[in-house]
Amino acid sequence: MASSRMFMIIAIVAVFLPSILATEHVGKTFYVGDTLVFKYTAGAHNVLRVDGTGFQECKAADDIVPLTTGNDVIPLSTPGNKWLHLWCGQTL
Numbered sequence: 001m002a003s004s005r006m007f008m009i010i011a012i013v014a015v016f017l018p019s020i021l022a023t024e025h026v027g028k029t030f031y032v033g034d035t036l037v038f039k040y041t042a043g044a045h046n047v048l049r050v051d052g053t054g055f056q057e058c059k060a061a062d063d064i065v066p067l068t069t070g071n072d073v074i075p076l077s078t079p080g081n082k083w084l085h086l087w088c089g090q091t092l
Contacts, residue, residue: 034076042070055083
């Protein structure tokens with residue numbers, strides 16, 4: 001009986017722990033000199049630099065070269081909006 005309860009507690013923790021540890025970043029302000037690092041499984045995702053329209057429409061121009069290393073570093077060397085999109089399950 002005790003082992004069933006322990007199993008149930010472990011199962012509940014396993015389901016809810018990832019959402020408890022998750023962090024949501026809304027309205028984050030970055031500064032010139034900061035870097036953005038995208039870490040992901042290479043081959044499963046990629047990062048594309050897009051413009052505001054491409055970001056809103058989830059489309060990239062045909063001549064965009066994707067970043068695909070799984071450890072892509074984007075230095076912020078100039079002020080202004082930067083539009084990046086992490087594409088999942090799609091390689092270009």
